[in-house]
Amino acid sequence: xxxxxxxxxxxxxxxxxxxxxxxxxxxxxxxxxxxxxxxxxxxxxxxxxxxxxxxxxxxxxxxxxxxxxxxxxxxxxxxxxxxxxxxxxxxxxxxxxxxxxxxxxxxxxxxxxxxxxxxxxxxxxxxxxxxxxxxxxxxxxxxxxxxxxxxxxxxxxxxxxxxxxxxxxxxxxxxxxxxxxxxxxxxxxxxxxxxxxxxxxxxxxxxxxxxxxxxxxxxxxxxxxxxxxxxxxxxxxxxxxxxxxxxxxxxxxxxxxxxxxxxxxxxxxxxxxxxxxxxxxxxxxxxxxxxxxxxxxxxxxxxxxxxxxxxxxxxxxxxxxxxxxxxxxxxxxxxxxxxxxxxxxxxxxx
Amino acid sequence: xxxxxxxxxxxxxxxxxxxxxxxxxxxxxxxxxxxxxxxxxxxxxxxxxxxxxxxxxxxxxxxxxxxxxxxxxxxxxxxxxxxxxxxxxxxxxxxxxxxxxxxxxxxxxxxxxxxxxxxxxxxxxxxxxxxxxxxxxxxxxxxxxxxxxxxxxxxxxxxxxxxxxxxxxxxxxxxxxxxxxxxxxxxxxxxxxxxxxxxxxxxxxxxxxxxxxxxxxxxxxxxxxxxxxxxxxxxxxxxxxxxxxxxxxxxxxxxxxxxxxxxxxxxxxxxxxxxxxxxxxxxxxxxxxxxxxxxxxxxxxxxxxxxxxxxxxxxxxxxxxxxxxxxxxxxxxxxxxxxxxxxxxxxxxxxxxxxxxxxxxxxxxxxxxxxxxxxxxxxxxxxxxxxxxxxxxxxxxxxxxxxxxxxxxxxxxxxxxxxxxxxxxxxxxxxxxxxxxxxxxxxxxxxxxxxxxxxxxxxxxxxxxxxxxxxxxxxxxxxxxxxxxxxxxxxxxxxxxxxxxxx
Numbered sequence: 133x134x135x136x137x138x139x140x141x142x143x144x145x146x147x148x149x150x151x152x153x154x155x156x157x158x159x160x161x162x163x164x165x166x167x168x169x170x171x172x173x174x175x176x177x178x179x180x181x182x183x184x185x186x187x188x189x190x191x192x193x194x195x196x197x198x199x200x201x202x203x204x205x206x207x208x209x210x211x212x213x214x215x216x217x218x219x220x221x222x223x224x225x226x227x228x229x230x231x232x233x234x235x236x237x238x239x240x241x242x243x244x245x246x247x248x249x250x251x252x253x254x255x256x257x258x259x260x261x262x263x264x265x266x267x268x269x270x271x272x273x274x275x276x277x278x279x280x281x282x283x284x285x286x287x288x289x290x291x292x293x294x295x296x297x298x299x300x301x302x303x304x305x306x307x308x309x310x311x312x313x314x315x316x317x318x319x320x321x322x323x324x325x326x327x328x329x330x331x332x333x334x335x336x337x338x339x340x341x342x343x344x345x346x347x348x349x350x351x352x353x354x355x356x357x358x359x360x361x362x363x364x365x366x367x368x369x370x371x372x373x374x375x376x377x378x379x380x381x382x383x384x385x386x387x388x389x390x391x392x393x394x395x396x397x398x399x400x401x402x403x404x405x406x407x408x409x410x411x412x413x414x415x416x417x418x419x420x421x422x423x424x425x426x427x428x429x430x431x432x433x434x435x436x437x438x439x440x441x442x443x444x445x446x447x448x449x450x451x452x453x454x455x456x457x458x459x460x461x462x463x464x465x466x467x468x469x470x471x472x473x474x475x476x477x478x479x480x481x482x
Numbered sequence: 483x484x485x486x487x488x489x490x491x492x493x494x495x496x497x498x499x500x501x502x503x504x505x506x507x508x509x510x511x512x513x514x515x516x517x518x519x520x521x522x523x524x525x526x527x528x529x530x531x532x533x534x535x536x537x538x539x540x541x542x543x544x545x546x547x548x549x550x551x552x553x554x555x556x557x558x559x560x561x562x563x564x565x566x567x568x569x570x571x572x573x574x575x576x577x578x579x580x581x582x583x584x585x586x587x588x589x590x591x592x593x594x595x596x597x598x599x600x601x602x603x604x605x606x607x608x609x610x611x612x613x614x615x616x617x618x619x620x621x622x623x624x625x626x627x628x629x630x631x632x633x634x635x636x637x638x639x640x641x642x643x644x645x646x647x648x649x650x651x652x653x654x655x656x657x658x659x660x661x662x663x664x665x666x667x668x669x670x671x672x673x674x675x676x677x678x679x680x681x682x683x684x685x686x687x688x689x690x691x692x693x694x695x696x697x698x699x700x701x702x703x704x705x706x707x708x709x710x711x712x713x714x715x716x717x718x719x720x721x722x723x724x725x726x727x728x729x730x731x732x733x734x735x736x737x738x739x740x741x742x743x744x745x746x747x748x749x750x751x752x753x754x755x756x757x758x759x760x761x762x763x764x765x766x767x768x769x770x771x772x773x774x775x776x777x778x779x780x781x782x783x784x785x786x787x788x789x790x791x792x793x794x795x796x797x798x799x800x801x802x803x804x805x806x807x808x809x810x811x812x813x814x815x816x817x818x819x820x821x822x823x824x825x826x827x828x829x830x831x832x833x834x835x836x837x838x839x840x841x842x843x844x845x846x847x848x849x850x851x852x853x854x855x856x857x858x859x860x861x862x863x864x865x866x867x868x869x870x871x872x873x874x875x876x877x878x879x880x881x882x883x884x885x886x887x888x889x890x891x892x893x894x895x896x897x898x899x900x901x902x903x904x905x906x907x908x909x910x911x912x913x914x915x916x917x918x919x920x921x922x923x924x925x926x927x928x929x930x931x932x933x934x935x936x937x938x939x940x941x942x943x944x945x946x947x948x949x950x951x952x953x954x955x956x957x958x959x960x961x962x963x964x965x966x967x968x969x970x971x972x973x974x975x976x977x978x979x980x981x982x983x984x985x
Contacts, residue, residue, distance in 0.1 A: 338963030409956035
């Protein structure tokens with residue numbers, strides 16, 4: 133199951149987390165109380181130049197120093213603090229969440245054309261695969277992921293989500309099946325600027341994982357969702373595809389439809405399927421992906437999971453349930469259900 | 483007579499109660515088991531190859547064939563096969579010839595791998611209701627695409643794709659030459675692949691004129707003997723395959739005895755009638771990987787870069803490294819032929835003892851290519867011991883793009899896997915050039931049977947994919963998470979990168 137919701141304000145007007153919490157909690161039927169999470173873009177304006185690393189520590193004294201030593205090898209910690217939390221009766225605090233504002237040193241990755249991003253990616257992959265009592269679960273600029281094992285309202289209250297103001301939010305209400313409900317396994321998944329929430333199960337995970345790992349990414353979270361974040365990073369950031377074309381690769385048209393397209397379009401779609409066959413995602417899924425400018429929602433090619441879109445003024449909503457959208461804006465106009473495999477893209481104006 | 487005669491392999495009997503004395507067994511047996519003496523039919527069981535031709539044509543089910551009617555004193559080390567091989571070589575002093583694929587009872591990895599199905603958390607997909615895509619493209623693919631958005635909202639594709647073979651099912655028919663099999667057999671296979679939208683290999687025997695109508699579905703082979711190769715041949719093929727090795731006989735060449743080289747074969751192979759066709763062990767112009775690269779490029783240049791070029795190797799211990807070299811040679815696909823792959827004739831010692839199973843070879847080739855980031859450079863075609871649709875699904879999960887079948891296709895034409903192909907007297911008209919035997923193989927009927935087989939497997943593959951919640955074959959390829967090993971040892975699980983059942 134799982135319930136997802138995403139909202140973007142195209143004028144970058146800020147929304148605090150109150151409503152998104154209510155919207156997510158309205159989908160508790162789709163969850164099991166074992167995982168919930170939020171990501172908000174635009175929450176750290178005073179540190180927007182730096183990568184905001186959110187980290188779960190198992191043991192604050194034992195694991196914090198080694199991580200900081202590692203970070204200092206690759207750049208400078210500009211500021212760090214414990215993420216403010218508020219104990220909840222129904223939520224067991226098994227990790228200590230911490231945030232770092234970090235400036236990587238680009239001269240340390242001389243061969244790369246995107247040295248800063250590559251340093252961050254390297255650090256995330258290294259720390260998360262080594263599992264040394266620290267897990268970096270958020271690594272973008274001016275954004276932050278807040279997640280834990282629990283019901284949406286408890287997780288929101290734990291992090292005081294109403295205190296954060298963002299122009300783009302994603303949230304996820306989890307019903308875990310394949311992997312246990314642990315903090316790292318809750319959504320959203322994030323790498324650099326990319327965040328993903330996902331309802332469903334990716335039956336092509338084995339293929340996708342082997343594909344993405346051949347580009348140096350490491351799948352460490354025991355779940356199929358993180359692979360989506362890495363695939364988006366590869367296709368959009370590294371290969372320079374637009375979000376629309378990346379979604380075309382993830383959920384491409386069927387051959388029988390491609391065969392009926394005009395020659396040029398046919399050639400383009402065939403090239404995408406041939407080149408990115410291993411990035412294609414199969415199985416039932418509805419996914420929302422975001423970066424600092426964009427919110428993208430799409431489903432599998434035969435739409436085995438629900439996805440509803442609503443528009444109201446400058447705001448675009450994407451969710452599993454219309455009811456959740458109406459929790460944020462009860463008068464939302466223009467509600468529609470996108471076709472299978474077709475991306476819905478909301479982009480900020482500037 | 484110091485050794486004397488060894489026990490017969492088969493005992494053929496005719497039940498006199500049932501026999502109607504019609505003589506069909508006498509007519510059909512090409513090995514000389516049956517002969518008529520007056521009113522009765524006499525039997526020489528020692529000639530029997532258990533090809534079952536007589537049984538298939540006996541209208542009264544009167545014939546029985548019993549295998550190994552006389553036992554040796556049993557012994558776990560000194561098996562019957564070992565003892566008889568020694569008798570044979572003590573008499574002849576020669577290399578023992580054999581047919582078909584590996585006959586040693588090695589465990590079969592395919593049979594210790596099980597497939598997955600979805601339930602509840604994940605719906606299975608019904609191929610009768612939803613599209614199920616098995617279309618596959620074989621050939622080089624770019625590592626990434628360069629796309630440019632145009633002002634009108636369209637997207638311009640700036641990457642040029644090289645030619646690929648489009649197949650509607652990942653099942654192709656492997657290379658069995660005219661010479662190894664009859665022209666009727668080849669024609670039946672050619673008709674079948676044309677109808678189901680797939681391809682077959684010519685083998686190293688040239689392309690007979692009568693197969694030109696099917697050339698768009700033929701992959702022409704260039705092997706170490708270069709038989710039948712000229713520009714006409716290369717241009718007619720849909721793709722070109724350089725044969726370096728064969729699973730049934732890694733490291734050695736081939737030999738078509740002169741008595742099989744009739745007029746027609748001599749023309750097709752471009753060699754004198756009646757002369758032995760000997761393919762050397764190595765290509766005499768390939769002594770290193772850069773020589774292979776030259777040959778790949780020469781063949782592409784000759785055909786104006788319009789055709790994919792495949793390279794076939796036998797699965798051996800370091801096939802992964804060899805395949806990585808091939809991927810860098812400009813070739814479009816690497817064919818990995820496992821040690822169960824068939825052969826018309828091969829030394830028994832090679833058939834049974836050299837090479838590795840295709841399952842392990844494909845797993846390691848796929849892993850190596852991915853490690854080096856060159857998996858898109860080549861497609862992987864698996865062959866050698868693919869017996870059913872489940873094998874196809876499993877080898878695709880291990881990383882293959884498509885398979886070649888050989889023996890299975892022959893069995894669909896009546897072959898009983900008797901393993902005496904090298905004798906040239908195949909009673910089914912398959913592995914023979916004797917006109918009276920070749921005539922027995924009706925082209926149209928057998929084309930339909932082979933087509934049925936591929937069609938049936940394709941349907942089963944679609945069902946297996948649907949059950950796994952997958953509606954396109956790309957998502958099965960290399961998807962080792964959907965396999966589990968049943969009673970496989972730790973080392974092999976690691977090579978296959980597959981978890982054990984229950985994990």
